[in-house]
Amino acid sequence: MSKFLLSNTVTAIQPSGIRKFFDLASSMDNVISLGVGEPDFVTPWNVREASIYSLETGHTAYTSNAGLLELREEVSRYLNRKFQVTYHEEEIIITVGASQGIDIALRTILNPGDEVIVIDPCFVAYAPLVSLAGGIPVHFSTSGKDEFKLNIEALANTITSKTKAILLCNPNNPTGTLLEKELLEQLADLVKKHNLLVISDEIYAELVYDEEYTSFANIEGMRDHTILISGFSKTFAMTGWRLGIVAAPTEIISHMLKVHQYAIMCAPTMSQHAAVEALRNGEADVQAMRRSYMQRRNFLVKSFQEIGLPCHMPGGAFYVFPSIENTGLTSEEFAQELLIKERVAVVPGNVFGECGEGYIRCSYATSLEKLIEASKRIQRFIQTIPVVEPV
């Protein structure tokens, strides 16, 4: 097909670097995957049952564009209960995953050429979504030396007169790094000074293990500067239901609703009925899953440290991000050779931005038995590389 028939923006975007490995891994037998970013748990039964019941009772039509009122009321209570933020149901939209929430946020706020700062290493969708919305993604690197925390002074130097927003992911995918309240307060000062918006992707906020979680919207003065993104995929093991949450002040959300309304109409009705049940009665399951993730995280971090791959203890999400620098391999070489020789799939850090080079992302959203076997295989693989000295 003639290139002229396609959008320049779309043709310039590269497909996700993660895919390549999964295509290779899925063509092989006996692979243990630490690659996927989704829970290995099945959605709790009562949640599935609520959806089945909604179908049995004939709830098969569209909901209101913003989502079922009953669900938005539950979301309003949930956000308040969990993160002490106050959003009226009119300030909430139920989206098709957090993914669509980020998309409509960007499409609502950007004019052509506006810059959005993405903090690398980050979720692979951020920069392409900024480009698709007509903006310019500006990459800001964090460093493994300080556990990929934000350096606010350096970030300040990235801001220009064209900067419209910062895309924040806390806790972070792929590093698992959790930003504490003091750092968020420093970021808030910057946001206030330059009158910016923060699209705060808090999809992993319930998967935080050692500390209290602070929502960016909860930082003093930040409610009016925040588009809060949350969802059901990770917390409630509901990736396939395609359901997310966006909360923002009326002046923003009312415009986001237009984008949502014309592009999507509404999120899937049967999923929304399931979500009501998840929010009302899901706490015990969330706690059990969190306990299990924490146990797996502790095992995996310890085992990487023993193997000789330095690895910080991530405060949240379900990823560890060990350094593979001392193997002398690039992250792509490491991932490819590990997959071929030992049949363990991990994601090379460079797909999450340049500063992810020298690291691999390993998801612990897989059973402890598999993690134990994977770490044995990784150790065997590492032993074939002479330069590594165990710590």
Ligand code: PMP
């Ligand atoms: N944000 C981050 C940081 C993610 O890791 C993911 C999923 N991998 C998403 C958003 C998308 O989640 P959803 O399934 O709700 O679209």
